[in-house]
Amino acid sequence: MEIVDLRSDTVTHPTPAMREAMYRAEVGDDVFGDDPTVNRLEEMAAQRLGKEAALFVASGTMGNLVALLTHCGRGDQAVVGDHSHTFLFEQGGMAGLGGIMPWPVPNQPDGTLRLDDIEKSIRPENVHFARTRLICLENTHNVCDGTPLTADYTAQVARLAHSHGLRLHIDGARIFNAATALGVDVRDLVREADSVMFCLSKGLCAPVGSLLCGDAAFIQEARRVRKVVGGGMRQAGILAAAGIVALEQVVPRLAEDHERARQLAAGLAEIPSIQVAPVSTNILYFSLTNTAKTPEQVVEGLAERGILLLGRENGRFRAVTHYWIDDEGIERTVQAMREIMA
Ligand code: TLP
Numbered sequence: 001m002e003i004v005d006l007r008s009d010t011v012t013h014p015t016p017a018m019r020e021a022m023y024r025a026e027v028g029d030d031v032f033g034d035d036p037t038v039n040r041l042e043e044m045a046a047q048r049l050g051k052e053a054a055l056f057v058a059s060g061t062m063g064n065l066v067a068l069l070t071h072c073g074r075g076d077q078a079v080v081g082d083h084s085h086t087f088l089f090e091q092g093g094m095a096g097l098g099g100i101m102p103w104p105v106p107n108q109p110d111g112t113l114r115l116d117d118i119e120k121s122i123r124p125e126n127v128h129f130a131r132t133r134l135i136c137l138e139n140t141h142n143v144c145d146g147t148p149l150t151a152d153y154t155a156q157v158a159r160l161a162h163s164h165g166l167r168l169h170i171d172g173a174r175i176f177n178a179a180t181a182l183g184v185d186v187r188d189l190v191r192e193a194d195s196v197m198f199c200l201s202k203g204l205c206a207p208v209g210s211l212l213c214g215d216a217a218f219i220q221e222a223r224r225v226r227k228v229v230g231g232g233m234r235q236a237g238i239l240a241a242a243g244i245v246a247l248e249q250v251v252p253r254l255a256e257d258h259e260r261a262r263q264l265a266a267g268l269a270e271i272p273s274i275q276v277a278p279v280s281t282n283i284l285y286f287s288l289t290n291t292a293k294t295p296e297q298v299v300e301g302l303a304e305r306g307i308l309l310l311g312r313e314n315g316r317f318r319a320v321t322h323y324w325i326d327d328e329g330i331e332r333t334v335q336a337m338r339e340i341m342a
Contacts, residue, residue, distance in 0.1 A: 001306040004329040006319040008310070009174075009203040009257075009282060013324065017249060018206060018242035025241035029234050030056070031227070037237030041244050045211040048247060049175075049196055050187030053219035055212045056240055058231050060085075060173045063197035063210040065093045065229060067169045068134065070222045071195070074099030077130040079121045083107040083143040086136055086171055097229070101130050111141025112153055115160055122164050135161045138171040139189060140178045146261075146283025146320075148178035151188040158192030167194040173210070177203055177281040180254040194218065203254060203282055204246035205323050208239045250323060257282040257321040260330050264319060267334030271341050282321045293341065301340035307333050 005011045014022070028034030038056050045054035057063045064086050072078055078094060080087040082104035086094070094100040105117045113135075123129040137157060139149040154170070161168045170190055172178070175198045179186040190196040195214040200206035212222055226232065233239070258281055265279045265286075273291040276284070288295065295311040302309060310318045319333070 004307045004325065004332055006307065006309040006321065006325065006333065009320045009322040010201060012201075012203065012205040012322050014207050014242050015205050015245065015250070015323065018245045021241040021245050022238050025237045027235040027237035030236045031232040031234060035235060035237040035240070037244070038240040041240040042211065044244060044247055045198075046213055048186060049190055049198070049213040051190070051196070051213040052216040053214065055219050055222050055226060056233070056236060056243070057210050057212055057226055058208065058233065059201070060171070060197060060199045060210045061090050061093065062226070062229060062231055063199075063212045064090060064169075064171055065097065066222050066225045066231070067195045067197060067212055068094045068100055069098045069225045069229075070218060071167050071169060072098065072100045072133045075101070075130055076133040077101045077103050077123065078134040078136060079103045079105055079113075079118060079132065080136045081105060081107040081111070081113055081138060081141075083141070084136060084138045084171065085142055085173065086138070088143070103132070107141065107144055109144060111138060111144035111147045111149055113137070113157070115156060118157065118160060122166065132164070132166060134167050134169055136169045136171060138173070140174045140181070140281050140283070142173070142283065145277045145279070145285055146174070146177070146281040148181045148280060149189070150182060151184055151191070154189055155192050162192075168192070169194065170196040172196045172198040174199070174202055174281065176251045177254055177258070181258055181281045200243040200246045203257060203322050204250045206239070206242040206246040209243050211243075253323070254282070257323070257325070260321040260325055260327070261319075263327070264321065264330045264333060267330065268337055271334075271337055273341055274337065284319045284321070285316045286319070287316045291341065298337075298340055302333070302336055305332070305336040305339075307336050
């Protein structure tokens with residue numbers, strides 16, 4: 001039985017073209033700046049995002065951490081969404097490793113932070129207060145239904161940040177999904193941001209890696225920080241080669257994943273006792289209402305039928321579509337849910 005793995009887009013295996021490119025990759029010692037494939041990927045990423053420079057890092061968590069450590073010093077305050085990945089799912093690394101104080105602001109259901117909430121979180125110069133340095137946004141917003149933040153909204157936050165002498169970092173783990181869903185160039189979504197991290201190893205199918213992008217001075221400093229967190233990766237061209245294929249071949253097809261997430265949502269919405277959240281990208285949340293079925297029964301029932309998805313703590317389920325989910329996988333999932341809920 002073929003497994004339909006909807007737990008995350010992080011489960012994607014590399015495409016055949018990626019394996020071929022990895023096999024053939026020219027490599028060198030990237031800590032010396034000698035790996036031509038890493039250099040090419042970094043140039044491509046910077047160009048795609050409309051930034052001066054980029055840095056290849058091991059993961060999204062490392063990219064966000066390196067950004068935070070580069071923008072902020074110990075005792076500084078970073079404003080984050082209370083549902084953001086950086087705040088909820090990165091072990092408090094900014095505090096634990098950087099002495100940076102996260103200041104959570106409520107995420108609205110669409111993943112935004114209200115401008116006046118941000119404004120209120122910015123602390124004036126006062127001997128009692130931490131110094132606010134940074135605002136972080138997440139696009140698409142994972143926990144807020146995978147919703148994309150618009151270019152206009154992001155620009156407003158950037159202007160607010162800059163008017164107070166602060167910086168804006170974007171956790172753009174799935175920024176290409178956002179650009180695809182909104183039908184805009186990804187540059188428009190990050191134009192006024194000071195840094196942006198995006199992942200190659202989610203919907204883009206590469207086995208490892210993320211890129212942190214920003215101006216040349218920021219990336220030069222971030223390169224030092226990456227080294228101290230153990231992120232100097234030597235012959236990383238083997239990995240970067242897959243990332244180049246991801247940008248060239250996988251980004252252009254992301255709309256297919258969004259379409260399948262919509263198909264899955266439409267199928268599930270017809271089943272009584274299932275409440276489906278709005279879908280705008282490749283992430284679909286749903287929950288159970290008025291049923292004796294427990295979330296565990298649903299997850300187990302699906303697993304028996306070769307379908308994997310995440311039942312989350314708050315009773316919501318998350319299904320994520322990606323390169324390796326086809327129409328048949330969607331049909332099988334809807335059919336399985338019909339059987340389980342019957
Ligand atoms: N998200 C993963 C899990 O950690 C939950 C997932 O399956 O969605 N930013 C965002 C918005 C993310 O969704 C993730 C990973 C990260 C950062 C961290 O990336 P990695 O896992 O590469 O460190």
